[in-house]
Amino acid sequence: MSAVKHAVMNRHSSRAFLPREVDEALVREIVDTARYSPSSGNLQPWKLYVLAGSSLSRLKGEVADTLARHPRGEGMGYPIYPPDLKADYQARRVKCGEDLYATLKVARDDRIGRGKQFARNFTFFDAPVGMLLAVDRSMGQGQWADLGMFLQTLMLLAQERGLATCAQACWTLVHETLERQLELPEELMVFCGISLGYADPEHPINTLRTEREPLSAIAEFRGFR
Template sequence: MHAVTEAVLHRHSTRAFEPRPVDFDLLRELIDVARYSPSSGNLQPWKVVALTGHALQLLKDEVADTLRRSPRGEGMGYPIYPENLTAEYQARRAQCAEDLYATLGVTRGDREGRGRQFARNFRFFDAPVGIILAVDKSMGSGQWADLGMFLQTLMLLARERGLATCAQACWTLVHQTVERHLELPEELMVFCGIALGYPDTAHPINTLRTERASLDEIAEFRGFNI
C-alpha cells in the first residue's frame, strides 16, 4: 500500500497513549515537514507550540485550576459546531459519541462517566506531547481551511512514523487560560490542541473506528465515460 494511502486509511483519533517519550528530533522533523502544507496566498497562518514534560504539566495544572473554578470553561473562542445542525449532521455527531463511550462501557445516562472521559481531553489524554495550534484573530474562513490542511498533514506524518494523534477543538473552551499561560501575542488565538505520542493499542477506546459516508453520498462524477 502506498505510504500516504496507508496513513489516511489507518489514522484515527487516539485517546490513550503509552508513557514513553517522543524523541525531540523526530517531533521537530514532523513539524518542519508539515510547514510545506498548502495555504492560500502562502500566508502560512499557523503558530505551533509543542510541550512535553514539566512544561506540559504546568499547562495542564493551570487548565485544571480553571475548570475547578469554572466547570463549564471560559466560553468558546469560536463555535466548534453551528448552532443548528441539520438532522443528518447531528445524527453523525451523536453516533460518534455513542460509539466512543460504548468502548468504555459508559451508557448514555452515565453523566459522571461521560464527564470523566471528557475531562481527559484537558490532559491531552496523558499523551507525552501536547500541541497547541493557534491562528491570528484577523484571519478568515479561508485561512481556517489552511489550518485544517496543516493539521491533517501533521497527523498523517505522525502516523507514517508510528505515532498517533488526536485533534482537540475542546481547547477553545479554556482558550483564555491557554493563551495567557503560553504568553501568546494578543493577536493570536487558540484553534485546537493535538495529543501526540505512541498509541496504547491494548486500551479499548482505541478500537473506535468511526463510520464514513459512502463515496456516492459525497461525490458526483460528471463528464467521465462510465
C-alpha cells in the same frame, strides 16, 4: 498500498497513550515537514506550540485549576459547531459520541462517567506531547481551511512515523487560560489542541473507528468516459 494511502486509511483519533516519551528530533522532523502544507496565497497562517515535560505539566496544571473553578470552562473562543446543525450532521455527531462511550461501557445516562472521560481531553489523554495550534484573529474562513490542511498533514506525518494523534477542538473552552499560560500575542487565538504519542493498543477506547459516508454520498463524477 502507498505510504500516503496507508497513513490516511489507518489514522484515527487515539485517546489513550503509552507512558513512552517521543524523541524531540522526531517531533521536530514531523513539524518541519508539515511546514510544506498548502495555504491560499502562501499565507501560512498557523502558529504551533509544542509542549512536553515540565512545560506540558505546567499548562495541564493551570487548566486543571481553571476547570476546578469553572467546570463548564471559560466560554468558547469560537463556535465549534453551528448552533443550528442540520439533522444529518447532528446524527453523525451523536453516533460518534455513542460509539466512543460504548467502547468504555459508559451508559448514555452516566453523566459522571461521561464527564470524567471528557475531562481527559484536558490532559491530552496523558500523551507525552501536547500541541496547540493558533491562528491570527484577523484571518477568515479561507485561512481556517488552511489550518485544516496543516493539521491533516501533521497527523499523517505522525502516523507514518508510528505515532498517534488526536485533534481536539475542546481546548477553546479554556482559551483564556491558554492565552495567559502560553503568553500568546493578542492577535493570536487557539484553534485546537493535538495529542501526540504512542497509542496504547490495549485500551478499548482505541478500538473506535468512526464510520464514513459512501463515495456516492460525498462526491459526484461528471464528464468522465
